[in-house]
Amino acid sequence: xxxxxxxxxxxxxxxxxxxxxxxxxxxxxxxxxxxxxxxxxxxxxxxxxxxxxxxxxxxxxxxxxxxxxxxxxxxxxxxxxxxxxxxxxxxxxxxxxxxxxxxxxxxxxxxxxxxxxxxxxxxxxxxxxxxxxxxxxxxxxxxxxxxxxxxxxxxxxxxxxxxxxxxxxxxxxxxxxxxxxxxxxxxxxxxxxxxxxxxxxxxxxxxxxxxxxxxxxxxxxxxxxxxxxxxxxxxxxxxxxxxxxxxxxxxxxxxxxxxxxxxxxxxxxxxxxxx
Numbered sequence: 001x002x003x004x005x006x007x008x009x010x011x012x013x014x015x016x017x018x019x020x021x022x023x024x025x026x027x028x029x030x031x032x033x034x035x036x037x038x039x040x041x042x043x044x045x046x047x048x049x050x051x052x053x054x055x056x057x058x059x060x061x062x063x064x065x066x067x068x069x070x071x072x073x074x075x076x077x078x079x080x081x082x083x084x085x086x087x088x089x090x091x092x093x094x095x096x097x098x099x100x101x102x103x104x105x106x107x108x109x110x111x112x113x114x115x116x117x118x119x120x121x122x123x124x125x126x127x128x129x130x131x132x133x134x135x136x137x138x139x140x141x142x143x144x145x146x147x148x149x150x151x152x153x154x155x156x157x158x159x160x161x162x163x164x165x166x167x168x169x170x171x172x173x174x175x176x177x178x179x180x181x182x183x184x185x186x187x188x189x190x191x192x193x194x195x196x197x198x199x200x201x202x203x204x205x206x207x208x209x210x211x212x213x214x215x216x217x218x219x220x221x222x223x224x225x226x227x228x229x230x231x232x233x234x235x236x237x238x239x240x241x242x243x244x245x246x247x248x249x250x251x252x253x254x255x256x257x258x259x260x261x262x263x264x265x266x267x268x269x270x271x272x273x274x275x
Contacts, residue, residue: 001070001075001076001104001105001106002066002070002075002076002077002078002094002098002103002104002105002106003022003026003075003076003077003078003105003106003107003108004077004078004084004085004086004091004094004095004105004106004107004108005019005022005023005077005078005079005085005108005110006019006083006084006085006107006108006109006110006111006112007019007040007079007080007081007082007083007110007111008040008082008110008111008188009082009083009111009112009113009116009187009188010082010186010187010188010189010192011188011189012040012043014110014111014188015044015110016108016109016110018108019108019110020044020046022077022108023041023044023046023049023077023079024046025075026049026075026076026077027050027074027075027076028049028050028051028052028069028074028075028076028077029041029049029050029051029052029076029077029078029079030052030053030054030062030066030076030077030078030079030094031051031052031053031054031078031079031080031081032053032054032055032079032080032081032089033053033055033081034051034052034053036081037051037079037081038051040079052066052076054066054078054090054094055090056090059090059093059094063090063093063094063097064097066078066094066097067097067098067101067103070098070103071101071103077108078091078094082111082113083110083111083112083113084107084109084110084111084112087112087114087130087132088132088133088158111188113158113187113216114130114132114156114158114216116184116187116188116216117156117182117184117187117194117216117218118154118156118218120182120184120187120194120218121154121182121184121194121196121218122182122196123154123180123182123218123219123220124153124154124220125154126153127152127153127154128153128154128155128156129151129153129154129155129156130156131144131148131155131156131157131158132156132157132158133157133158133159134157134159134167136163141170145170145171145173145174146174148171148174148176148219148222149174149175149176149222151221152221153221154218154219154220154221155217155218155219155220155221156216156217156218156219157216157217157219158214158215158216158217159214159215159217160214160215161211161212161213161214161215162211164183164206164211164215164217165203165206165207165211167217168199168202168203168206169203171199171219172199172200172203174222175222175223176199176219176222177198177199177200178198178199178200178223179198179199179219179220179221179222179223180196180197180198180219180220181196181197181198181199181202181217181218181219181220182194182195182196182217182218183195183202183215183216183217184215184216184217184218185212185213185214185215185216186213187216199219234255234259234261234266234269235269235273237255237258238251238255238266238269238270238273239273241254241255242270242273242274248267248270248271248274249267251266251270252264252266252267252269252270253266255269255270
């Protein structure tokens with residue numbers, strides 16, 4: 001049996017009693033960094049565990065080896081350095097191998113940096129897009145950044161401190177200047193910090209303040225462009241929304257957002273079209 005075990009993202013007190021129990025009982029622990037996991041086990045009072053390195057750079061060879069161990073009856077816990085395995089983590093690949101090879105696995109839930117930051121951000125939690133780590137550079141990064149402007153929900157990005165200035169600049173270049181952003185670092189730790197501002201303000205902030213620590217960036221969708229429309233165009237759009245069966249107030253609000261015209265004016269226009 002494989003256990004994917006969530007571990008604390010900062011505060012040791014966030015680990016569950018079930019996670020401690022599983023880590024204490026398994027035969028082997030597959031981990032991103034044996035030193036980090038060794039220190040965690042020491043703090044939890046767990047000794048004598050076999051630790052196997054399993055990370056992004058050796059997953060192709062180590063994954064099948066772990067599967068063979070599991071098939072032979074060895075119980076394994078897989079952990080990340082912090083947070084939930086398989087979330088921006090090669091545990092995702094190990095899960096796929098288990099499914100392909102008909103190996104039993106289960107999840108021991110734990111903290112997730114992305115969700116913790118999303119709740120702290122104050123931005124919409126109803127719908128969100130987990131971007132995770134962007135490519136470090138090149139055309140792949142440019143494509144991912146460019147794609148963000150098409151996402152109409154809160155966006156979550158993991159970013160290293162030495163690239164946070166670059167990220168703000170890239171977001172400005174694709175139209176996010178007025179979007180709200182929450183920059184979260186040191187989550188669950190003593191010096192937890194959340195900076196809430198617009199992307200443009202964040203870009204200026206980092207000109208005078210050096211980024212420190214890993215960031216979880218929660219980003220508001222790119223504002224829709226204001227439509228420079230004639231009255232005929234607005235009426236046509238209003239009729240389209242009416243045909244969709246939307247309530248009058250919702251149609252007026254939507255028209256106001258798109259055109260930049262007062263909501264009261266749009267409400268009157270819709271009422272006149274409904275006569």
